[in-house]
Amino acid sequence: MLDARGMTAIIRAASAHDFLALVPTLAGFRPERSLLCIVFSGNRSVGVLRHDLPLAEVDHDRLVAAVIGTICRIVDIDAIVPVIYTDARFADNGGMPERALLELVADRAGQAGFVVRDALCQAADGWSSLLDPDAPAMGHPLVLIESSAAVNDVPDGDRIAAGDRPGAGLPPANPARAASVAAALAEFRDLPSLEGAMSELGRDADPVELVETLIARPRRRPVDARRLAWFVHLASRPPFRDAMMLQIAFGRMVGELAHEVSHAPHDTAAAEIAAADLDHDDRGHAERADLDEVLARLIMGRSMLRPDRARVERALAVLGDAIAHAPAAGRSGSLCIAGWLAWTQGRGSVAGAFLDSALECDPAHSMSSLLAEYIGSGALPEWVFVRPERTDEHHGAISGP
Structure with missing residues (x-):
């Protein structure tokens, strides 16, 4: 999964332990039991590719082939730094844990023409570099990472707290606001009162207008509880959910087109993903005249049309508010939208x-299940492999180690 996180400053890592101290800032969370590949274009970090550590050595070759294949598709990448995070210990292994996997990644990356600037392992009791012949067999102490001064240059808004993990950044819930959202949701589910409830929303009863009201421009104040509840309510209905998330990413016109085809009595996008058998092969040689299929391909990331990053970021902020204040039983649709939107920005781990949270709330939520399998298989949207325009680049960079 490619995790790309915008930063607001250029930060330089003078040493390997400084670099390790800054990796969570690049990824947006603190990795655990993961293989990360930080990819570079010149001295600018472009993104972080993350995979779970394989359970068995027999899976190493397949994983590394997938990782290097993905990196080869990213435009203008010339260097990488693979990093393994493991809860194993140098002391228990008699040396670097997962050394064979790290060596394989470094070797294959070099064969593919990438400069391997370093290859690092951070374990439970130390860290080390594969490329440092003088590294102690039992690794360097973790305190070097924990006390690194490099993080002092990271702006406060970009710093990662000790417990931050993917998807954990929901705002704290306000009990009174949560009660208001729950009451409005109950009213919306009560069909006899639905017309009255909608009349109070005015033009925002229309899903297209609602999305534009919520995310078209930066907000100066929180969304009122009733509109937040109406968004959560619509997100729980598959045709509205799919159309709204497409509108958020690609604009009002795409949203209107999506709503035109959303009256079909089936979950179109989920059906398309299921029919794809999670196959990443490009089957788009024939013209796709059917609008339904075109929209499904957008959901699956089979397009070079890049989502509007500013709209997506504003929507994720609104969704965080909605998820934090909605009853758990009503969160799955909003969590599904948030998951897909994060994926469109290359944040596969988030x-x-x-x-996963959507499926915890509703194990039978089919779209979340299909997307989780699709994204978990390593699928990435085609647009992430093309460098964005200068105004849309990640402004932060880490050079080094």
């Missing part, structure tokens, strides 16, 4: 966490 997307997976949102989708």
Whole structure:
């Protein structure tokens, strides 16, 4: 999963332990039991590719082939730093844990033409570099990472707290606001009162107008509880959910088109993903005249049309508010939208966490299940492999180690 996180400053890592101290800032969370590949274009970090550590050595070759294949698709990448995070210990292994996997990644990356600037392992009791012949067999102490001064240059808004994990950044819930959202949701579910409830929303009763009201421009104040509840209510209905998330990413016109085809009595996008058998092969040689299929391909990331990042970020903020204040039983649709939106920005780990939460709330939520399997298989939207325009680049960079 490719995790790309915008930063607001250029930060330089003078040493390997400084670099390790800054990796959570790049990823947006603190990795655990993961293989990360930080990819570079020149001295600018472009993103972080993350995979779970394989359970068995027999799976190493397949994983590394997938990782290097993905990196080869990213435009203008010339260097990488693979990092393994493991809860194993140097002391228990008699040396670096997961050394064979790290060596395989470094070797394959070099064969593919990438400069391997370093190859690091951070274990439960120490860290080390594969490329440092003088590294102690039992690793360097973790305190070097924990006390690194490099993080002092990270702006406060970009710093990662000790317990931050993918998808854990929901705002704290306000009990009174949560009660108001729950009351409005109950009213919306009560069909005899639905017309009256909608009349109070005015033009925002229309899903297209609602989305534009919520995310078209930066908000100066929180969304009122009733509109937040109406969004959560619509997100729980598959045709509205799919159309709204497409509108958020690609604009009002796409949303209107999506709503035109959303009256079909089936979950179109989920059906398309299921029919794809989670196959990443490009089957788009024939023209796709059917609008329904075109929209499904957008959901699956089979397009070079790049989502509007500013709209997506504003929507994720609104969704965080909605998820935090909605009853658990009503969160799945909103979590599903948040997961897909995170994925459109290359944040696969965050997307997976949102989708896992959706399935915890409703194990039968079919779209979350299909997206979790699709994204978990390593699928990435085609647009993430093309460098964005200068105004949309990640402004932060880490050079080094």
